[in-house]
Amino acid sequence: MTRLVEGDVRALTAHLDEVERALVGLTGCDLVALAARACGVDEGVARDALVHAAAAVVPITSGEGLIPGFVECVAAICARLGCRAARVTAESDVAGFAEALRDGDDLVFAADDRTFLAFDLAARVVADDDPCTAHAYVAALDAAAGPGGVAGRPVLVIGLGPVGRAAAARLVELGADVLVCELDGARLAAVAGTLPVTPVALADGLSRSRLVLDATPTPDLIDADWVGADGVVCSPGLPPGVTAAAARALSERLVHEPLALGVAVMAVEALCGGTAMR
Numbered sequence: 076m077t078r079l080v081e082g083d084v085r086a087l088t089a090h091l092d093e094v095e096r097a098l099v100g101l102t103g104c105d106l107v108a109l110a111a112r113a114c115g116v117d118e119g120v121a122r123d124a125l126v127h128a129a130a131a132v133v134p135i136t137s138g139e140g141l142i143p144g145f146v147e148c149v150a151a152i153c154a155r156l157g158c159r160a161a162r163v164t165a166e167s168d169v170a171g172f173a174e175a176l177r178d179g180d181d182l183v184f185a186a187d188d189r190t191f192l193a194f195d196l197a198a199r200v201v202a203d204d205d206p207c208t209a210h211a212y213v214a215a216l217d218a219a220a221g222p223g224g225v226a227g228r229p230v231l232v233i234g235l236g237p238v239g240r241a242a243a244a245r246l247v248e249l250g251a252d253v254l255v256c257e258l259d260g261a262r263l264a265a266v267a268g269t270l271p272v273t274p275v276a277l278a279d280g281l282s283r284s285r286l287v288l289d290a291t292p293t294p295d296l297i298d299a300d301w302v303g304a305d306g307v308v309c310s311p312g313l314p315p316g317v318t319a320a321a322a323r324a325l326s327e328r329l330v331h332e333p334l335a336l337g338v339a340v341m342a343v344e345a346l347c348g349g350t351a352m353r
């Protein structure tokens with residue numbers, strides 16, 4: 076996992092509008108609709124749960140410490156999702172959790188160097204950013220693929236860390252013909268041994284698929300000559316695995332941002348007990 080930097084989260088907070096507009100343009104879904112789709116939850120149920128939820132984000136100072144702007148960004152995303160309240164706790168760490176519990180917050184977010192979780196305090200449900208991000212980006216790819224979604228279509232998953240593995244599993248569930256590309260032999264073998272996926276080299280995978288889920292921290296894997304009129308890349312990877320020229324050619328057919336889609340799915344998953352954590 077790549078550590079987020081202040082510039083990423085500040086830019087997202089400032090441009091949430093544009094991120095959501097681009098998402099709607101490509102998929103027809105705003106953040107809540109996409110999260111509901113990712114979690115297998117009715118959209119109205121998700122919106123209703125969110126408007127009744129007070130969200131609190133607890134700053135965690137352990138390890139490498141706070142990323143400036145991170146907790147404010149998560150709170151801004153929760154406000155955008157329609158939560159009845161969305162704030163950063165005044166206290167940090169353990170005292171911040173106590174504050175959220177004492178003040179009656181429903182949904183609590185907290186991240187350290189390794190783990191980013193959302194807790195529904197009443198329902199005792201925990202949602203993890205990695206599978207939630209994977210499900211969010213798969214839902215975007217499925218919606219962007221048009222009628223029928225990814226079912227029966229080749230989809231290339233690049234990178235099989237926690238995010239890529241969860242994405243590959245979800246794509247298999249959706250009926251995609253899943254091609255996987257991973258440099259680490261042990262990770263590749265673990266996935267290929269448990270899921271009906273086809274290991275490929277990157278160039279082969281790109282030549283066989285117009286739909287790509289990039290879950291690596293490696294830049295410049297995909298160049299502009301691949302893009303054409305119908306290529307779609309959904310990339311939670313930080314940075315995204317496309318060249319600057321490919322990003323320009325893809326325009327809104329590149330889904331990439333550092334936090335919002337994952338947080339939207341974490342919130343709906345925690346509040347509604349969806350399918351993103353299975």
Ligand SMILES: NC(=O)c1ccc[n+]([C@@H]2O[C@H](COP(=O)([O-])OP(=O)(O)OC[C@H]3O[C@@H](n4cnc5c(N)ncnc54)[C@H](O)[C@@H]3O)[C@@H](O)[C@H]2O)c1
Pocket residue numbers: 076077078204205208233234235236237238239256257258259262277290291292293296310311312313314332333334335336337
């Ligand atoms: N946008 C978001 O909301 C969000 C949320 C969570 C994680 N992330 C990011 O998503 C990415 C994936 O997360 P992760 O925790 O699974 O990461 P990870 O580092 O555990 O896994 C990445 C995998 O990609 C593989 N890889 C790297 N370069 C490759 C290449 N050229 N070809 C094939 N495979 C290659 C690595 O071997 C590794 O197994 C990271 O960049 C992470 O920071 C983003």
